[in-house]
Amino acid sequence: xxxxxxxxxxxxxxxxxxxxxxxxxxxxxxxxxxxxxxxxxxxxxxxxxxxxxxxxxxxxxxxxxxxxxxxxxxxxxxxxxxxxxxxxxxxxxxxxxxxxxxxxxxxxxxxxxxxxxxxxxxxxxxxxxxxxxxxxxxxxxxxxxxxxxxxxxxxxxxxxxxxxxxxxxxxxxxxxxxxxxxxxxxxxxxxxxxxxxxxxxxxxxxxxxxxxxxxxxxxxxxxxxxxxxxxxxxxxxxxxxxxxxxxxxxxxxxxxxxxxxxxxxxxxxxxxxxxxxxxxxxxxxxxxxxxxxxxxxxxxxxxxxxxxxxxxxxxxxxxxxxxxxxxxxxxxxxxxxxxxxxxxxxxxxxxxxxxxxxxxxxxxxxxxxxxxxxxxxxxxxxxxxxxxxxxxxxxxxxxxxxxxxxxxxxxxxxxxxxxxxxxxxxxxxxxxxxxxxxxxxxxxxxxxxxxxxxxxxxxxxxxxxxxxxxxxxxxxxxxxxxxxxxxxxxxxxxxxxxxxxxxxxxx
Numbered sequence: 001x002x003x004x005x006x007x008x009x010x011x012x013x014x015x016x017x018x019x020x021x022x023x024x025x026x027x028x029x030x031x032x033x034x035x036x037x038x039x040x041x042x043x044x045x046x047x048x049x050x051x052x053x054x055x056x057x058x059x060x061x062x063x064x065x066x067x068x069x070x071x072x073x074x075x076x077x078x079x080x081x082x083x084x085x086x087x088x089x090x091x092x093x094x095x096x097x098x099x100x101x102x103x104x105x106x107x108x109x110x111x112x113x114x115x116x117x118x119x120x121x122x123x124x125x126x127x128x129x130x131x132x133x134x135x136x137x138x139x140x141x142x143x144x145x146x147x148x149x150x151x152x153x154x155x156x157x158x159x160x161x162x163x164x165x166x167x168x169x170x171x172x173x174x175x176x177x178x179x180x181x182x183x184x185x186x187x188x189x190x191x192x193x194x195x196x197x198x199x200x201x202x203x204x205x206x207x208x209x210x211x212x213x214x215x216x217x218x219x220x221x222x223x224x225x226x227x228x229x230x231x232x233x234x235x236x237x238x239x240x241x242x243x244x245x246x247x248x249x250x251x252x253x254x255x256x257x258x259x260x261x262x263x264x265x266x267x268x269x270x271x272x273x274x275x276x277x278x279x280x281x282x283x284x285x286x287x288x289x290x291x292x293x294x295x296x297x298x299x300x301x302x303x304x305x306x307x308x309x310x311x312x313x314x315x316x317x318x319x320x321x322x323x324x325x326x327x328x329x330x331x332x333x334x335x336x337x338x339x340x341x342x343x344x345x346x347x348x349x350x351x352x353x354x355x356x357x358x359x360x361x362x363x364x365x366x367x368x369x370x371x372x373x374x375x376x377x378x379x380x381x382x383x384x385x386x387x388x389x390x391x392x393x394x395x396x397x398x399x400x401x402x403x404x405x406x407x408x409x410x411x412x413x414x415x416x417x418x419x420x421x422x423x424x425x426x427x428x429x430x431x432x433x434x435x436x437x438x439x440x441x442x443x444x445x446x447x448x449x450x451x452x453x454x455x456x457x458x459x460x461x462x463x464x465x466x467x468x469x470x471x472x473x474x475x476x477x478x479x480x481x482x483x484x485x486x487x488x489x490x491x492x493x494x495x496x497x498x499x500x501x502x503x504x505x506x507x
Contacts, residue, residue, distance in 0.1 A: 031163075032090030033133070033134060033223075033256045035132040035163075035231050035254040036083070036248070036251060036252070036264075038250070038251035039251060074099075076128055077131050080097050081114065081118050081123055083260040084260075085114050086255075087257060088135060090135055090257075092113055093136050093148075094112065094136045095110070095114045095117040096117070096163075098133075099126045099131040100128045101128040101129065102228060105152055105160070105161050105226060106125075108125075109148040111145050130226060132224040132225075134149040134163040144188075147188060149162070150163040158228050161226040162198070162223065162225055163223070163225075165241050165448060166219060166447060167448040168194075168219040171193050171217075174216060181200075183199075183200075193217070194223065198213055198225075207232065207279055210225060214277075215290075220238065220299070220496075220506065221448070222241040224254060229282070231281075232277060232278065232279050232280070233277075235274055236274065237275040237290060238505055240297050240505075240506070241447075241448060242299075242307070242314070243272045244256075244313075245270060246258070246261035246269050248266040248267070257308060258311045259310050274296060276288070297495065297496035297506070300495040300500075301449060301499065304437065316491070323356075324353060325349075325350050325479060326354035327357040328353075328479060328483045328484070328487055329436075330353070330357035332480060334358065337402075337403040339363050340355040340360050341363055341364065344364075344368040350407050365395055369393070392420060393423075394424050394427035399424055400428030402429055404429045405435060406421075407435050408436055408437070409437050409438060410438050411441070411471075412458070417434065417471045422472060431474045432474055433475045433476075434471065434477075435479075436476075438479055439481045439484060440459035440478050441500065444457070444499070481497060481501060484497075484500075
């Protein structure tokens with residue numbers, strides 16, 4: 001009896017800890033994509049300065065004509081590595097790169113951050129003229145290396161690699177259909193459904209197979225598909241997940257965000273349109289399109305939290321949009337206080353906008369420890385306050401005796417907000433007013449963002465006043481949905497706001 005009771009208690013504690021580990025107090029992005037196609041004979045991009053900055057080493061002189069025949073150069077893999085570093089914020093669970101030399105595709109992927117997965121030796125073996133890379137945060141499928149991407153498979157016409165950002169809403173139905181017809185699945189990720197559909201339509205060329213695949217799949221997705229002689233980018237008909245293209249020397253680059261293009265020195269060309277298939281090969285760049293939906297539904301949370309502030313998405317700068325959210329928030333809720341602080345780093349642009357509009361000074365009242373990373377092991381229940389303090393610390397000399405307005409981008413579960421409010425009070429703040437630069441997150445996302453079950457979202461269970469009491473703030477204010485849309489004049493209805501409104505644009 002005692003042994004059984006101890007076992008049950010242990011299982012309960014283990015379950016509670018797993019819930020804490022697997023459900024962070026922020027919405028998490030699915031993944032980031034980066035792809036590059038370099039002509040087999042052409043001009044090397046000007047990479048000397050970039051390489052000195054990143055690894056402190058010289059490479060071949062820029063402007064030299066080099067032969068990439070037979071894939072004897074690993075420059076594509078090196079550039080993809082840099083691109084993934086720029087997109088690390090979009091996924092910290094696993095990373096992978098696939099390259100083609102024109103005859104075969106090889107891949108290397110593993111669990112961990114980009115810097116943990118790739119080193120000089122690994123990259124030196126990834127030789128080819130085109131590559132795709134992927135960083136993953138899982139929304140579908142377990143956290144195992146078999147689910148890491150890119151996925152590489154052989155079909156009727158050769159080898160193909162696939163990297164996917166998003167979530168298919170009909171993946172289970174498609175998998176059941178394909179399994180009944182003899183398909184075999186090795187992973188638990190919905191991305192393998194796409195690979196099987198491509199193989200199913202293998203009597204067509206790769207572009208036509210992808211067009212037929214797009215007719216079958218439903219949901220939100222951006223895809224990079226690497227054939228043995230081409231690179232293809234695909235964006236879903238609603239444009240939920242981002243994807244852009246740039247030019248680098250005589251080659252081309254595809255990426256989830258424009259900041260990755262900047263990192264490798266590529267010139268931004270444009271964002272892919274909803275429903276577009278962009279094919280890059282030795283002949284250059286060509287576009288094919290499925291008819292896009294009348295409704296455009298770019299994920300609004302890319303602007304609220306996910307994307308880097310220095311990225312431009314669909315013609316809009318992320319950092320400027322967040323700053324306008326802060327200004328709009330100040331117009332909607334005027335608070336008598338002494339200074340404005342942010343929850344770094346994602347809350348900082350909105351906090352600056354709030355301070356500008358309200359006329360209050362902005363100060364760094366919270367400092368972030370940027371050296372913990374994903375390998376930080378969260379302690380047991382009794383030590384969770386310490387876990388937050390290891391990531392954030394209040395600057396006592398700034399907040400002591402002050403009425404503080406604290407700006408953050410969102411509240412998902414409320415646990416971290418509660419601990420930060422307590423931390424500020426212990427540091428001497430006389431009042432803590434929390435303002436959020438987005439509406440309450442009340443609904444789950446099914447399009448590639450990890451919001452957990454709706455029951456885990458505090459705004460789905462509590463009203464604003466109840467949440468205020470729970471986190472211990474003197475006041476709590478959210479940006480209204482109308483106010484959020486007003487931050488994008490002329491584009492108010494171009495976004496998916498389902499996590500705020502429950503209005504899902506895709507079945």
